Amino acid sequence: MFPEPTPLEAHPDYEPVSAAELVELNDRLNVCLKLRTLAIGMKQFRSLEEMNQVKGLRRPTEGRRHTMCQLVTQSRMAGFTLGVTAENVRPNGNCGGVHGIDLPDEGTLDGSHMTGVWFENQKAAAAHQEHMPRQVYGTYVATVVSPIRSGRLDPPDIVMFYGTPAQIIIFVNGLQNKRYRRYDMSITGESACADSWGKALLTKDTSISIPCFAERRYGGVADDELLIAMPPHEFKRGVEGMETLSKVGLRYPIPPYGPHADPSEGMGKSYG
Numbered sequence: 001m002f003p004e005p006t007p008l009e010a011h012p013d014y015e016p017v018s019a020a021e022l023v024e025l026n027d028r029l030n031v032c033l034k035l036r037t038l039a040i041g042m043k044q045f046r047s048l049e050e051m052n053q054v055k056g057l058r059r060p061t062e063g064r065r066h067t068m069c070q071l072v073t074q075s076r077m078a079g080f081t082l083g084v085t086a087e088n089v090r091p092n093g094n095c096g097g098v099h100g101i102d103l104p105d106e107g108t109l110d111g112s113h114m115t116g117v118w119f120e121n122q123k124a125a126a127a128h129q130e131h132m133p134r135q136v137y138g139t140y141v142a143t144v145v146s147p148i149r150s151g152r153l154d155p156p157d158i159v160m161f162y163g164t165p166a167q168i169i170i171f172v173n174g175l176q177n178k179r180y181r182r183y184d185m186s187i188t189g190e191s192a193c194a195d196s197w198g199k200a201l202l203t204k205d206t207s208i209s210i211p212c213f214a215e216r217r218y219g220g221v222a223d224d225e226l227l228i229a230m231p232p233h234e235f236k237r238g239v240e241g242m243e244t245l246s247k248v249g250l251r252y253p254i255p256p257y258g259p260h261a262d263p264s265e266g267m268g269k270s271y272g
């Protein structure tokens with residue numbers, strides 16, 4: 001259902017953004033949004049040799065399997081630069097399948113594994129798999145996740161961060177400030193990583209998602225967190241737009257005006 005990965009350079013608004021520039025943009029992001037955890041980059045590799053050239057790379061403990069959201073959380077909370085291959089994630093499932101570094105087995109793809117769990121019947125479970133964004137197996141062998149502040153991915157394929165709904169909407173407002181476009185959310189349901197980093201890696205476009213049960217249970221995602229993932233040039237656009245909005249008083253945190261107050265005074269400050 002989903003096409004071959006879109007090259008980053010083919011995006012209509014593409015402009016190159018270096019790792020050094022992303023480090024500086026990351027500092028400006030945190031001035032604007034005061035995020036609780038680190039913004040991270042994600043980059044896919046076609047060979048292990050290429051992956052192993054990443055500075056400061058560490059690998060998950062040999063012999064242990066993780067969900068991909070656990071490894072993402074290790075990066076965004078502990079600051080690890082992690083190289084992930086098929087041997088590090090749950091075998092033959094969606095964790096590696098979304099990245100194309102592992103091949104989901106037939107029981108995953110035909111919905112058998114989720115029938116009676118997330119879905120009442122196999123038809124619904126199979127439809128869930130069919131509509132899930134994922135890379136074509138064999139395109140990549142590894143994915144590296146690393147904090148943007150480290151500058152170790154030059155550049156990452158995508159930048160992503162978790163935030164509260166208020167933080168995410170301010171960032172989206174920043175994206176829309178100079179060049180307006182409508183941003184839509186897609187909701188796969190369980191396996192929401194397909195909607196966030198999976199979709200962004202595939203399309204090289206901004207993706208906003210509601211983290212799923214597994215991300216919250218195993219990846220430690222908080223109740224109030226959403227996730228936004230985007231190519232580096234969109235990250236730059238969002239940060240610059242937020243800074244412009246801040247100059248006219250539209251910034252995070254958003255001070256509540258109160259449900260019983262006359263809003264005209266507050267709106268008058270913005271609209272005249």
